Amino acid sequence: MFPELGQIALILALLLAVLLSVVPLVGSVTGRDNLQAFARPLASGMFVFIAMAFGLLTHAFLTDDFSVAYVANNSNSMLPWFYKFSAVWGGHEGSLLLWILMLSGWTMAVAIFSRRLPTVMISQVLSVLGMVSVGFLLFIIITSNPFDRLLPNVPADGADLNPLLQDIGLIMHPPMLYMGYVGFSVAFAFAIAALINGRLDAAWARWSRPWTTVAWAFLSIGIALGSWWAYYELGWGGWWFWDPVENASLLPWLSGTALMHSLAVTEKRGVFKSWTVLLAIVTFALSLLGTFLVRSGVLTSVHAFASDPERGKFLLMLLAITVIASLTLYAFRAPVVHVRARYGSLSREIFLLLNNVLLVSATLLVAIGTLYPLVLDYLEMGKLSIGEPFFNLTFSPLAVAAGLLLGAGIFSRWKKTDGGWLGRKLLWPLAVSILASTAVVIGYGGFKPWAFAGVFAAMWVTVATLWDLWDKSSSRKGRLHGLKRQSRSYWGMILGHLGLAMVMAGATVVSNYGIERDVRMTPGDVATVGDYQFVFTDIGERRGQNFTAQYGGFDVMLDGEKVAELHPEKRQYSVGMSVMTEADIDAGLFRDIFVAIGERLTEDAWAIRLQYKPLVRWLWLGALVMAIGGFLAISDKRYRIRDRADERVPQSTRPAGGVKGEAEALS
């Protein structure tokens, strides 16, 4: 009975979503407040029903209701309860329910946190979000119903959750990722609303920014979690494969970063408006594209959900309608009038525009690399593979260039920056960066051009950021006061950029100076990896809740001293008979040591994979720092001011940023 209630809840949510799409929008266009007043209650109602459906599906999992097909396919009575919970989003149908739950959650959040927005704006934003919800609810109800039953042949037990998904990293990864994807729908909704009502100005940008930043922060965390999970779970010590599905998550991130920065310019100076709106549409379109690619079977990927052409077509229709409608609206309604704003060639506006050029080029690059095989196949020009070698060659220079631009851009000022002044400002950071990078690169094992470029870019960003902080925090009342005086927005920016530097440093060092060896070992053998010795101490067996495992013991020595004891395992799961390799990792802030057991080669010899991974944790810690920066930035008091004079009066396109002196919050 409960699953049927879940279905009913979804249908009711769909009805509310349809009303939400139409009623407030009509009200906003005809000026009828009573219709617009429906927006918030409809949004809340939609969320309540979807939450109900999600809760009922969760209940089915936790009570082992195998009459529900989705539960039978993804769960098992022997599964620990927390994995039963995460199994809710372990498959296609449930993950879509999670998607729509988040979408309705964000919709409700927008409804709640937008009291000071003009009614017309908020009605239209919520209506657009309602439209997106309608699309997804239709998709779920028609093609991907998680509540389908298996009656009358209820299986005695379920097929079990794929053991690879029975893991904390993978429990968190989809929710964080979806928070990001779905969050960009808000920026999208604001953009569409602005195109509809014509009010595209600095205030619009200010409203869009926090939503965009939060979505971006979550997406950063989601991507980092996926990378981290792949690293420790899949056994090869890799953290990014440029797999189509991975790229599908990177695309909205790159575009979203460009959007974040473009919004900053539009908010501060009222320029680049058409471009910002386009970015908002494109970023959400890329989120949808990612959702489509993973489920359609169009691209080969280890991550892909089971593909179904019917679902693929439906989803593509959904994507097509959304993208075509919004881009058509854009083409007709985006402003073409040039704002007569004045800015110099080294102004912050130009630096941020260059930032956008690099980020959008990177987005294009990843998109083309991912979709090119598809296009060639369509044109019957053969099957081609595009993988890591291609992306590393083409993406790295862009990343380094972005880093170099960042360092210089930190010091730039709105409207005009004096070239000579900027050059003099950058001299010390340049010198320090060169020296420090050389030291780092040689310390890790020798000069390599690309390693130096990456480390230098990271160092350059760090030094420049800290230099700027030092400059800005100088105060007659002392350094501490100067630091405290900086806005949260500024601190958010600092953390965001430092986080980026960490990611660049981690990626560069681990790629260039990491060591991997596959060796044949019997208990008692010693193998050398870099400066470390690995002693294979013993091999044995143990039982877990739903598996049996062979485990090995390894002592890791550095300069004669034991630094770690590692116990990698090979597990055989009782249901499904699959064998999983659980590597053991000695994690450190500055390096990871990694051991995995492979095949048994002879009676007592095993194939062992040993890895030394310097700075690998910085990849994910850096992403976390970036995300914290994002969250910090949106808690800035300018977003919490209740009433602002410029919001009550229709905004003209006057430049909003005046020169306020050295301590101006530039972000």
Added chain:
Amino acid sequence: MKRFLLFLPLLVALVLGVVLFAGIGKDPTKLESALIGKPVPKFTLADLHNPSATLDRSLFRGEISLLNVWGTWCPSCRDEHDDLMWLANDKGINIIGLNYKDKREDALVWLERLGDPYQTTIYDPKGILGFDLGVYGAPETFVIDAEGVVRYRHVGVVNPKVWEETLLPVIEEARGNS
């Protein structure tokens, strides 16, 4: 002009949509063979039924044949076996078998039990010829013309539909040319 530029993203999206739509339902795991138009690679392997007899690529000269890669460990090979018998017996097609990464005894028992559609069967326990042919998973069936040149490679089971729509046209073309 500026307004025209604003229509560009829409255009790109439409083109992309067409390509993506066309991609749905296609099987991305079916690869074209790199050997099309090239002769069967050199090999020296034993006959499955006659361990002392050596076979080489002259086996393929003289008449058009199908080269079927199979193994007793492959469930799909079992599925297509009856259709291969039909092709060999009813249609009179010359099928040469390549017993790939298998054990001789198991293969012989299998053919004994299920019937032998093959003119000759090459015994390739280490998969050497398979590797040189670019075989990546059984069952696979090659169309080889009378000069011993590879004309086509089909990945997956052979059934009447595959025969009619895929293999037969290639064979007719090969016949037409020679």
Added chain:
Amino acid sequence: MMRFVLAALFALTAGLAQAEVAAVYDFDTREQEVRYQNLIAELRCPKCQNQNIADSNAPISQDMRNEVYEMMQAGASNEEIVDALVARFGEFVRYKPELDSRTFLLWATPAIAVFGGLLVVAGVVIRARRVERQAAGLSAEERARAEQILKGQDNTSDS
């Protein structure tokens, strides 16, 4: 044979596959070892769901790794090794697409995008400079007119 069946079943049941070391190769020098690792990272398993032959344990993947090793030991260059595998399995197994008429657009895209973007930025900067000059120019012109009007008002007693 059971191992094949199990391996096949495993490959079917697990959408994601784990890397497991199946055979260990011995190298004379560390450089050789790294060269081997780089080679197998750049070659794609023809059977798997987008994995290189370093990470995949499909039988064909193992065979390919073996071939790479054997050819390395026989003194072949990287190009010869990759070409040998492409000759058997097709361009598909190359993760770094060759630059030819088909892939020109692919390789050219980053450069085109960046230079195109730089041109746009240059255009923006030039336009901004023009606005600046016009504004300065106008105000000079306006100033001159204002002075004229003022002069006129001094001389004549217009209303």
